[in-house]
Amino acid sequence: MSHTGQWKVRLDFFEDDDGTTKAHLVLDTGTTALSGHGTAHCHPADTNVPEIGDELAAGRALIDLAHQLLETAARDVQAMAGSRAATRQDTGQPR
Secondary structure (H helix, E strand, O other), X not given: OOOOOOOEEEEEEEEOOOOEEEEEEEEEOOOOEEEEEEEEEOOOOOOOXXXXXXXXXXXXXXXXXXXXXXXXXXXXXXXXXXXXHHHHHHHOOOO
């Protein structure tokens, strides 16, 4: 069975005056939306380079989203396994 799909991702950045960059990532699958968040802080002694803060915050938001996707997939697999076991039990087939 072949399958194609398209998910949309939106990534927004917000930087405070103190050198803190926050990233907000939204993944829209068409049926659900997940949000990832990441933060980066510029050390006061370092030169503030917004691109580096964006990279760190985005990477951390992506990691957050990846964990959520893996947890969602694990729950979905478990639910499918549970429904198969119930179906087999209802039909009298061995597990």
